[in-house]
Amino acid sequence: MLRSRRPLHRRFVAIVALLWLAHPVPGWTWGAGTHHYIAQNYSKHLPALMTGLCAYDSIVNLHVTDPDTRKGSVPGESYRHYIDADYYPAFLAGTLTHSRATLEAQYGASVVLNNGIVPWAVGENVATLTQQFQAQNWSAAALTIADMCHYVGDINQPLHCTQNYDGAMTGNSGIHSRYETTMMTSHIADLHTSVMPVTYYASAVDAIFDNLTASWAGVSTIMAADNTAKAASGGSYNSTYYTSLWTSTQDMTRTRVDAATQMTASLVYTAWVDAGQPVVPGSNAGVAPSAIAGARLDAGPTPFRDHLTVRYAGAGPLNVDVYDVRGARVARLVDGASGAGSVSWGRASSGGNVGPGLYFVRLTGPNLNVVRRVTLVQ
Numbered sequence: 001m002l003r004s005r006r007p008l009h010r011r012f013v014a015i016v017a018l019l020w021l022a023h024p025v026p027g028w029t030w031g032a033g034t035h036h037y038i039a040q041n042y043s044k045h046l047p048a049l050m051t052g053l054c055a056y057d058s059i060v061n062l063h064v065t066d067p068d069t070r071k072g073s074v075p076g077e078s079y080r081h082y083i084d085a086d087y088y089p090a091f092l093a094g095t096l097t098h099s100r101a102t103l104e105a106q107y108g109a110s111v112v113l114n115n116g117i118v119p120w121a122v123g124e125n126v127a128t129l130t131q132q133f134q135a136q137n138w139s140a141a142a143l144t145i146a147d148m149c150h151y152v153g154d155i156n157q158p159l160h161c162t163q164n165y166d167g168a169m170t171g172n173s174g175i176h177s178r179y180e181t182t183m184m185t186s187h188i189a190d191l192h193t194s195v196m197p198v199t200y201y202a203s204a205v206d207a208i209f210d211n212l213t214a215s216w217a218g219v220s221t222i223m224a225a226d227n228t229a230k231a232a233s234g235g236s237y238n239s240t241y242y243t244s245l246w247t248s249t250q251d252m253t254r255t256r257v258d259a260a261t262q263m264t265a266s267l268v269y270t271a272w273v274d275a276g277q278p279v280v281p282g283s284n285a286g287v288a289p290s291a292i293a294g295a296r297l298d299a300g301p302t303p304f305r306d307h308l309t310v311r312y313a314g315a316g317p318l319n320v321d322v323y324d325v326r327g328a329r330v331a332r333l334v335d336g337a338s339g340a341g342s343v344s345w346g347r348a349s350s351g352g353n354v355g356p357g358l359y360f361v362r363l364t365g366p367n368l369n370v371v372r373r374v375t376l377v378q
Helices: 010-022 032-045 048-063 066-070 077-081 089-093 100-107 109-114 118-134 138-155 175-190 204-216 218-233 239-274 289-294
Strands: 296-300 307-324 329-346 357-365 368-376
Touching: 032 048, 032 138, 032 175, 032 239, 048 138, 048 239, 066 077, 066 138, 077 118, 077 138, 100 109, 118 138, 118 204, 118 239, 138 204, 138 239, 175 218, 175 239, 204 218, 204 239, 218 239, 239 368, 296 357, 296 368, 307 368, 329 357
Parallel strands: none
Antiparallel strands: 296 307, 307 329, 307 357, 357 368
């Protein structure tokens, strides 16, 4: 089904809707093969303490295309697969807000929705997955991970990041399906993803926006490759065309697919850390990082107004840092310590330069990465 777009006339929309009801087809998205590839490869990046999730890989792979299926039955689902970032002048200027509420206040909720909401859909996924990890509901978590594989895959498809999603603005009409489905179907076997480290994201939405910039840069590569391929094939979409299209885009495409697998794993890891790092049954290591070498991190009270007490322990060297919701470090409380100790942080210790909001206290050291969320109130 075609994505909802601003320029479509109501009559055309009605016709498309009738066609959908008669003959449902997948919406524009990475071809099914690429989504399955991401689902089959994301878990290779998970740290040893989470490898028990690999037992659910078949479920993730089976359900990774569910979000496309839901487009025909769940209102609003189609908007969760893309964002037309270049609709917003601030994106091109590098100053686009990551707050949906702020964007809606400026443009209106319907405009923001119609331009796509995939960054916030991923943020909702991470919040849901965190709750499922806390409840140790691993089967439900597998279904949420499947959705995450899908949405993160979509944001790493450059044509899901632009108003020119099907090339109509540049004389490349039809490029969307030629690139992501026809070409990719022939070259899935050419992909190979190596194991990469995961990253903890203080803000999943911010991480998606950061990734969005890199993905959007691939739009011009795809359009130029389409022009080159058409010239090589004499305007026919034959084997010569698709060989040329792959040759021109394969480096960028491999990077985007690899990024999708790594980012999905990092978001799963982020949800697990935020859930308190519960033991995942069947993992290669049976204890969470906070138990390694007697490590411990406590931060409270939360919420707090003036002073937060942070207690830590573990084999050094240990660092304790405070990050804001954008992932920027605002304070280093402990630098290279060993053993146990406590330290205070808050308005007084920071000279009154921190405002109310959500913060993350992070303990790092050899094989350690423990995070606690705290809230500073007015």
